[in-house]
Amino acid sequence: MSRNTELFDRACRAIPGGVNSPVRAFRSVGGTPPFIARAQGPYLWDAEGTRYIDYIGSWGPAILGHADPEVVAAVQAAAVDGLSFGAPTEAEIELAEAIIERIPSIEQVRLVSSGTEATMSAIRLARGHTGRPKIIKFEGCYHGHADSLLVKAGSGMLTFGNPTSAGVPPEFVQHTLVLDYNDLAAVEAAFAQYPEDIACVIVEPIAGNMNMVRPAAGFLEGLRALCTRHGAVLIFDEVMTGLRVGPQGMQGLCGVTPDLTTLAKIIGGGMPVGAFGGRAEIMAGIAPLGAVYQAGTLSGNPVAVAAGRVTLRRLAEPGFYDALHRQTGLLIQGLVERARRHGVAFSGDWQGGLFGLYFRATVPTSLAEVSASDTDAFKRFFHGMLAEGVHFAPSAFEAGFVSATHDDAVIQATLDAADRVFARL
Numbered sequence: 067m068s069r070n071t072e073l074f075d076r077a078c079r080a081i082p083g084g085v086n087s088p089v090r091a092f093r094s095v096g097g098t099p100p101f102i103a104r105a106q107g108p109y110l111w112d113a114e115g116t117r118y119i120d121y122i123g124s125w126g127p128a129i130l131g132h133a134d135p136e137v138v139a140a141v142q143a144a145a146v147d148g149l150s151f152g153a154p155t156e157a158e159i160e161l162a163e164a165i166i167e168r169i170p171s172i173e174q175v176r177l178v179s180s181g182t183e184a185t186m187s188a189i190r191l192a193r194g195h196t197g198r199p200k201i202i203k204f205e206g207c208y209h210g211h212a213d214s215l216l217v218k219a220g221s222g223m224l225t226f227g228n229p230t231s232a233g234v235p236p237e238f239v240q241h242t243l244v245l246d247y248n249d250l251a252a253v254e255a256a257f258a259q260y261p262e263d264i265a266c267v268i269v270e271p272i273a274g275n276m277n278m279v280r281p282a283a284g285f286l287e288g289l290r291a292l293c294t295r296h297g298a299v300l301i302f303d304e305v306m307t308g309l310r311v312g313p314q315g316m317q318g319l320c321g322v323t324p325d326l327t328t329l330a331k332i333i334g335g336g337m338p339v340g341a342f343g344g345r346a347e348i349m350a351g352i353a354p355l356g357a358v359y360q361a362g363t364l365s366g367n368p369v370a371v372a373a374g375r376v377t378l379r380r381l382a383e384p385g386f387y388d389a390l391h392r393q394t395g396l397l398i399q400g401l402v403e404r405a406r407r408h409g410v411a412f413s414g415d416w417q418g419g420l421f422g423l424y425f426r427a428t429v430p431t432s433l434a435e436v437s438a439s440d441t442d443a444f445k446r447f448f449h450g451m452l453a454e455g456v457h458f459a460p461s462a463f464e465a466g467f468v469s470a471t472h473d474d475a476v477i478q479a480t481l482d483a484a485d486r487v488f489a490r491l
């Protein structure tokens with residue numbers, strides 16, 4: 067029995083499914099996940115000493131590469147001074163100021179410990195601010211696992227959603243309208259049907275949780291106009307895209323200004339940090355200033371914010387995102403070219419350090435198109451690449467991530483491996 071299999075068996079006895087977050091269990095591709103022992107730069111090493119080029123990057127945070135020496139040193143230095151105080155610190159002001167400086171729509175920000183907390187709190191704040199109950203989300207966008215967000219579209223155009231998880235009573239999602247991403251007409255119809263009831267629209271400005279799907283031309287602008295017209299709060303969930311696709315997140319690229327933004331992943335540099343922020347007038351609704359309750363024992367944790375501060379400082383270095391976008395482009399264009407050489411129906415897209423790989427001829431624009439891709443070919447590609455020492459996300463519905471340490475040699479090694487794997491497909 068291999069060491070990974072041994073560990074997985076042991077994990078399955080102590081932890082449900084052997085994992086602490088479901089995608090890690092490899093259920094959608096089959097097989098046993100490698101247990102990671104350490105990581106450095108673009109590489110992971112598993113418990114058997116096998117090295118992998120990593121395109122998951124901890125699902126986003128590792129934009130500087132794993133175990134960046136400066137980030138690790140900041141964490142070590144902070145840890146010596148105490149792990150948690152439950153009292154305000156100068157370090158958390160500095161992270162808040164750095165976020166405000168980078169993302170102009172954020173006038174004030176509150177730190178939390180995960181993306182789930184950030185979106186849950188932002189929605190509560192939007193409801194408190196407007197005094198309205200209903201929210202609009204889009205199918206295929208993921209905003210963490212708060213009860214009212216674990217929902218898919220029901221049958222019929224404007225019916226409310228059905229829970230996608232056991233343990234969520236239908237009553238808990240009765241205020242969640244679930245619409246198709248990029249379908250602005252459906253949003254317009256929802257506002258026409260409930261003009262006084264919709265508190266907010268929450269959207270991933272580039273969808274990164276149904277593989278990668280870009281907003282259609284005019285979609286985000288249209289959401290902005292509808293929210294403004296109807297007095298609803300526009301929330302950009304940039305937990306994945308913020309500081310990943312560009313220096314000001316997707317909002318800096320598309321030029322659409324949300325009222326509230328949620329962040330996590332990169333802003334913690336690999337430590338548990340989330341944040342929600344936006345217009346000061348709205349943020350004033352949060353306790354202790356306002357009537358919307360929100361709190362956290364470990365919020366603004368000094369060790370976590372130390373990692374975030376260094377990460378944000380490094381991302382502000384001139385040319386960082388140009389270089390990242392170029393490296394990701396080398397990877398995606400190279401993969402597309404090699405797939406074509408071997409007659410595999412394949413396409414790809416990227417922005418900054420975020421990418422999508424699709425086993426279909428053209429880049430998808432909807433969840434339906436992503437779902438219609440060849441998931442069988444993906445599975446064979448995934449396992450073929452893993453055997454070659456390249457670790458992509460273990461699902462056809464996840465985006466991929468490139469870090470600043472994925473240099474030309476790392477990309478070339480990936481493309482050489484892909485050439486062999488595509489040839490066998």
Ligand SMILES: *Cc1c(COP(=O)(O)O)cnc(C)c1O
Nearest residue numbers: 180181182208209210305306330
């Ligand atoms: C990852 C993610 C979340 C949830 O963040 P967690 O830290 O896992 O709770 C929310 N929204 C988006 C867009 C994400 O990608």
